[in-house]
Amino acid sequence: MDAEQLERRQAVVRLLREGVVHRQEDLVRLLRAEGRDVTQSSISRDLRDLGVLKASGRYVLPPDEVSRTQGDFDMLAQFVRGLKRAGPSLTVLKTTIGAAQSVAVAIDRAEWPEVAGTISGDDTIFIATATGRAQDELVTRLQTIFRI
Numbered sequence: 001m002d003a004e005q006l007e008r009r010q011a012v013v014r015l016l017r018e019g020v021v022h023r024q025e026d027l028v029r030l031l032r033a034e035g036r037d038v039t040q041s042s043i044s045r046d047l048r049d050l051g052v053l054k055a056s057g058r059y060v061l062p063p064d065e066v067s068r069t070q071g072d073f074d075m076l077a078q079f080v081r082g083l084k085r086a087g088p089s090l091t092v093l094k095t096t097i098g099a100a101q102s103v104a105v106a107i108d109r110a111e112w113p114e115v116a117g118t119i120s121g122d123d124t125i126f127i128a129t130a131t132g133r134a135q136d137e138l139v140t141r142l143q144t145i146f147r148i
Contacts, residue, residue: 008036009046013061016052021059051105054098055079073145076103080146081123083139088132089116091139093125093146100125114138 008031015021015030024043031038053060053076079099084092095103104120107127114134119126129135142148 008038009050011036012046012050016059016061022057048101048105051102053079053102055096073106076106077146079103080148083142083148085135085139089129089135091127091129091135093127093142095123095125097123112141
């Protein structure tokens with residue numbers, strides 16, 4: 001990550017902490033008002049990479065970076081709605097609308113050995129495992145973490 005990207009992301013975090021942001025366009029406008037040359041696509045990537053959630057029509061910061069990388073999913077648990085196996089190596093995790101990407105990012109950053117990868121949509125996450133045994137371990141972990 002270059003210095004410009006780091007500074008932009010720090011500004012995004014500051015703006016989210018200072019007020020309510022409902023749309024990416026709002027962030028683009030606020031950052032441009034500060035003299036930053038940004039696009040909606042760069043803000044979209046920043047929000048995804050920062051693990052920002054969209055809940056109740058506004059953007060919400062996730063737990064701090066240190067907590068997230070250590071597996072603190074307490075704040076994210078409120079967005080998880082269900083869990084279902086889809087064959088021996090695919091697990092489907094349902095979330096509230098708009099939260100799937102943030103939950104998937106947290107799972108990816110946790111680097112659990114049983115997870116081969118995730119794909120997220122708006123309210124659904126597909127989690128791939130290499131074996132049925134790995135899926136069993138993943139399901140147990142998810143049920144414990146998210147209390148589902």
